[in-house]
Amino acid sequence: MARVLSIFLLTLFLWSLSFCKEPVQKPELEGFVVKNVIHPNNNPYNQDKVELGKLLYFDKRLSLKGDTNCAICHSVEIQNSEVVSAPRNKIHKSVAPPLTNVALYKDVFTDPQANDLEEIVKERVHTAIMLKDEKTIVARLSQVPEYRELFEKSFGSPGITMDRIVKAISTFERTIISKNSKFDRYVMGEESALSPSQKRGLDVFMNKAKCTQCHKGPNFSDSEQHTTGLKGITQKIRTPSLRDVSKKSEFMHNGEFTKLEDVVNHFVKGGSKGSISDPLLKPSAISEEEKKDLIEFLRSLEGESHPLEMPKIPRA
Numbered sequence: 001m002a003r004v005l006s007i008f009l010l011t012l013f014l015w016s017l018s019f020c021k022e023p024v025q026k027p028e029l030e031g032f033v034v035k036n037v038i039h040p041n042n043n044p045y046n047q048d049k050v051e052l053g054k055l056l057y058f059d060k061r062l063s064l065k066g067d068t069n070c071a072i073c074h075s076v077e078i079q080n081s082e083v084v085s086a087p088r089n090k091i092h093k094s095v096a097p098p099l100t101n102v103a104l105y106k107d108v109f110t111d112p113q114a115n116d117l118e119e120i121v122k123e124r125v126h127t128a129i130m131l132k133d134e135k136t137i138v139a140r141l142s143q144v145p146e147y148r149e150l151f152e153k154s155f156g157s158p159g160i161t162m163d164r165i166v167k168a169i170s171t172f173e174r175t176i177i178s179k180n181s182k183f184d185r186y187v188m189g190e191e192s193a194l195s196p197s198q199k200r201g202l203d204v205f206m207n208k209a210k211c212t213q214c215h216k217g218p219n220f221s222d223s224e225q226h227t228t229g230l231k232g233i234t235q236k237i238r239t240p241s242l243r244d245v246s247k248k249s250e251f252m253h254n255g256e257f258t259k260l261e262d263v264v265n266h267f268v269k270g271g272s273k274g275s276i277s278d279p280l281l282k283p284s285a286i287s288e289e290e291k292k293d294l295i296e297f298l299r300s301l302e303g304e305s306h307p308l309e310m311p312k313i314p315r316a
């Protein structure tokens with residue numbers, strides 16, 4: 001009799017456990033946490049290089065006409081001031097992505113030999129408005145004693161070159177990472193970091209709506225290109241990071257949406273009717289309540305705020 005009773009109690013206990021069970025198991029989520037960024041062997045980290053890269057990022061000397069810097073287009077949070085906002089790039093008609101977390105895209109993140117970020121930065125500094133004329137820019141920077149000193153300190157020998165400019169900016173970019181979001185804290189064991197709604201939203205994100213087909217890994221991006229069913233857009237776009245997405249005011253590469261709600265609706269519907277759609281993008285049957293949870297979950301990906309101190313651009 002006692003045996004039957006104990007089996008009964010055990011069953012009851014296990015049954016009640018299934019109600020407390022977390023919707024998504026933690027080990028499944030570990031691959032989504034931001035770990036340390038890897039600096040490639042041919043461009044090792046040092047603090048001087050970070051400082052130099054930051055100066056270059058804000059220095060208008062890098063633009064052909066001396067009127068633009070990287071930060072004007074790529075928003076960054078600055079101490080004691082508004083976010084330096086990212087206006088629509090009039091030339092490309094597209095929204096400049098924030099450069100937070102560029103180092104977390106798959107290739108750059110996992111392979112210490114990869115210098116993809118350097119390659120992207122190199123390509124980027126060569127756009128029409130920026131460093132089109134390498135010689136001029138190098139000559140301009142060489143006139144500044146503080147730069148001559150900083151390049152020597154950062155690279156171990158004197159000399160200002162395009163290669164070093166690109167390396168310094170890339171090293172700085174590897175340090176602007178969105179960290180310690182509520183989501184990360186939850187996965188690392190802080191149970192109450194996510195609200196009940198955010199936990200349900202996480203479940204929708206992973207399971208019901210299958211957003212993780214494309215938004216996965218520490219940057220919530222597969223680093224692959226997809227079409228996403230925007231009307232009239234046939235071009236494939238690389239899956240953007242969803243970290244800090246709730247801090248943005250324009251979404252998708254062309255700024256198609258201004259509300260997170262509208263983006264979520266777009267993906268839940270599986271894209272607009274009559275547009276080119278990715279095979280991975282399917283409508284998902286989720287309730288209005290679940291949509292709200294999903295949005296709440298996206299908010300949990302906001303990292304701790306680490307506003308940059310505006311550097312003092314050295315004078316010639």
Ligand code: HEC
Nearest residue numbers: 068069070073089092094095096097120121124125130169
């Ligand atoms: C006039 C605006 C503008 C300026 C100035 C600008 N960028 Fe960009 N940048 C963009 C836009 C728009 C994109 C994305 C669309 C594209 O690829 O053309 C982009 C993309 C990038 C990317 C790729 C990001 C990613 O997520 O793939 C990097 C890296 C980058 N820029 C670095 C820089 C650096 C470094 C500077 C300064 C030397 C700079 N940009 C200056 C507008 C700008």
Ligand code: HEC
Nearest residue numbers: 209211214226237238239240251252253263267278280281
């Ligand atoms: C087929 C792959 C794919 C799937 C599935 C997918 N996304 Fe995306 N997502 C993308 C791509 C690619 C973009 C960028 C599109 C663009 O810029 O035009 C994007 C953009 C976004 C953005 C805007 C980010 C920004 O910075 O502008 C949000 C938010 C988003 N997705 C959330 C979701 C949610 C929530 C789901 C699940 C309901 C989902 N996505 C499913 C590929 C995907």
